[in-house]
Amino acid sequence: MDWQICRFGPFEMRREQRRLYRDGKLLPLGSRAFDILQILVTRAGEVVSHEELIAAVWPNTFVAENNLRVNMTALRKVLGPEGSATNGMIANVPGRGYSFTATVAHQTIEPAPAGRGQIGGLRPLPKPLGAVFGREAALATLAGQIPARRLVTITGAGGIGKTTVVLAASDHLKHAYPDGVIFVDLAPIGDPRLVASAVATALGQAFRNESLVSELAAVIADRRILIVLDSCEHVVDAVALFAEQLLQSTSRLGIIATSRELLRAEGEWVLPLSPLELPEEDADFTAKSALVSPAVRLFVERASAAGGGFVFDDTNAPYVANICRQLDG
Template sequence: MTLQFAQPRSFAFGPFVLNPEQQMLIEDETPVALGGRAFDLLTALVEQPGVVLSKNELLARGWPGLAVEEANLKVNIAALRRALGEKAGSLQYIATVIGRGYRFVAPVRTSQPEAALPQSRPTGAQSNLPPALAGIVGRTGDIAQIQKGLETDRLVSIVGAGGMGKTTVAVAVAEGFAGCVSDGAWFVDLSSVDDVAQVHGAIAKALGLPSQEQTGRAELLEHLRERKLLLVLDNCEHLIEAVAICAEQILAEASQVRILATSREPLRIKGEGVYRLPPLDAPPIESSLQAGALLAFPATQLFIERAAARNRGFQIQDEDAPIVAEICQRLDGLALAIELAANSASAFGVRELLGLLDGRFKHLGGLRSWPDRHQTMTAAIDWSYNLLTEEERLVLRRLSVFPAGFTLRSACEIAETGCELTSPIETLASLVDKSLVTAELVGGAVTYRLLDTTRAYAMRKLAESDEAQWVRQRHDDHLQANG
C-alpha cells in the first residue's frame, strides 16, 4: 500500500505542492531537486505564510544545534528562489524584509496529499515497503544511479560493509522506482530467516501468499509469472547461495519482475548489476576547518543532525569542527557508526567522544527500535565475521596487523604464517567480495586495507587467539625485509 503518515500535510502554492513528511516538492507533477537545508527553510516559511521569520529562527530550523554564519542562510534562500523559478519582475514567493528576515508572500492552500500530490505509484498498486526515512543524508546520487541501473538490469545488488546504510538506500530506491511497476514494490526482510529452505516461503509471505514448505516455490513462481513488480530482498548474505538460486528462478520464470538485493557480497549470478555503496564523505582534518563547512560533507552533516535530534541543545563550535571531522574519518564514513557516535555525543561531548573511539565497540549504543545487529558496531561486524569460513577468519585476523594499506604480496606473506592455507589469494579475494577488505586502485596498482572499524574488531580477535605474538613478529620481520 502507499506509504501513509499520521496527520499528513501538503501545501500548494502556484504550480507547486510541498509535502514535508515525504520530503517532496512537486511542480506540475514533476519532482523538484532541492537540498535538505533549502527544503527545511521552505517548509518553515510555508507553514506560516505572511509571517516574518527572523534570520535566527530560520538558522535554527535549517541548522539545528549548529552555529553558522548568516551567509549560509542567504546562499540557501537564493538556491530556493532559483528552484521556485523566481526572476526579476516575476511572481515572488519569498520576500526579504530588510533588517528582519524573510516572509512567504504567495497564497498557500493546505490540503491532503491524496488530493494535491501526485502518487509515486499508480493508484491501486500495492506495496509493503517500510516507511522511508525523511532527510536521508548524502545518498541522493547513489539512489539515482541505482534507480537508473534497475531500468536496464533486472537484478541489482547493493553491496557494502555492515552499517553502510544499504537497507535505507534500498527502501528509498524502491519508493522512487515503484511508479515504474504496475504491481508495486515488495520488501522481504531475510535477516530473521535462518533456514535456506525458507527463502521462497519468506518471499511468498511478504507478498501475502500461503507459505507451506512443499508448495511455496511453485506458488511463488505462479504468482509472479504475470506480474510486473519490484522485489527488495534485504540482508541476503547469510543465505547467499539459496537467495541466488531463488533469484535465478524468479528472473527466468517471471519476465517482468525486477529484484533489488542488499548484501555484504554479490549474488554472483548471470545478469546481476552490482552497486558497491561507498562510505559517506568526511572533510579533511585541518585546524582551520570551521563548523559551517561540516555541512558540506555528508558524514559530518549526518553526525550533527543525529546529535541535534537526540539533544536540541547540542552545538558545534568552530574549535570543535576538526574533532568532528576526525570522529567521522575514524568511523570510516559508515552511517551506522556515525549514528551510534552521534547518540553518545551529548553525553560525552565531542572531545571526550573522540578519546572513547579506541574502545568504540563498548561505548557506542543504538536506539531500542534498531535491530540487534545494529545495536553496536561489534554486533554489526559479528554478523559478517560469523558467516566466514575458518580460513577467512584466520586471514582477516592476521591482516589486522597492517595499520594502513598493503599489497597482495605483503598480505600473502602474513596470511601464510604458521599454517598451510588452501590459497591466500583466493581467501583475500573472498574477503574483498564480502566487504571486509577494501581494494583500491592507486597509481595503476591495487592496494588493500581494512576499514578502521573492521581492523579494530579483527585486532581484538587476534589478541584473543594464540597466534597474536608470532603474527606480529612476522609482520616486524616483513617490514625489516622490505625496508
C-alpha cells in the same frame, strides 16, 4: 492521478516521481533540496521567506537556518556552476528570502497504466529510519538502473548504510513500481530454504510449498512489482538462485538486494556503497563549512539526539570532523 511536469530552461521537474532532469539526464538531488525547489518553482516570481521554506520542508522538527542554507547550496550546485545562468535561477533576496526567477511551463500527463493492479494483502513498507544524509547519487543511480537491470545488489561493509539507502529508494520507487514495493528482511532467516517463503509471506499470499517459486512467478507475472531483499549475506546462494528463477519467469519484476557480499547471480548489477563524504582535510573548519559533509551531519544529528546538550559550533567542529574521518565516514 495526473502527473505534473514543470519545465524551466534545460530542466524538467517531475513532481510525482520527485525527479529533476537536465536535458533528459537524471540529476542527483536530495529529498529536502527537491522540496525546496518544488516550493520555489510553484511560486516562481514571488519571494519565499526562509521561515516559510523551513516550515514547509521540515514541518515537525526544529531546524536551524544553517540546514536550509546547506540544502540551498546543494540545490544550486545541481542547477549549475556558480555564476552560470542556471545557478542564478534561484535569486537570494537579502533579508527577505529566495525567489525563482526563470519562466516555468507546466504540463499535465496521464501516468502509464499499471500492470494488473496491486495484489491484495501486501505488507506495508517499513518506515524509513529517519533523515538520510547524502546518498543522492546512489539513490539516483539506483532509480536509473533498476528498471532495465532488474537485479541490483547494494554492497558494502556492515553499518555503511545499505538498509538506509534501500529504504529511501523503496519510497522513491513506489511510482515506478505501481503494483507494489515489498520489503523483506532476511536477517532473521537461518535456513536458506526459507527465502522464498519469506517473500511469499510479504506478498500476503498463501502458497503450497512444493513449487513456491513458480507460484510466486505466476502471481507476479507482468506486474510492476519491486522486491527488496535486505541483509542477504548469510544466504547469498539461495537468494541468487531465487532471484534468477523469478526474474526469468516474470517480465517487469525488479529486485534490489542488500548484502555485505555479492550474490553472484546472473545479470546482477552491483552498486557498491562508499563511506559518507567527509569534510575536506584542509578546509578551515567552521560549523557551517563542516556541515556540508553528510558524515558530519549524521554525527551532529545523532549526538544532539543522544541528549547531554551537545551543541555543534565552530570550536568543536574540527574535532567532530576528525572523529568522522577516523570512523571513515
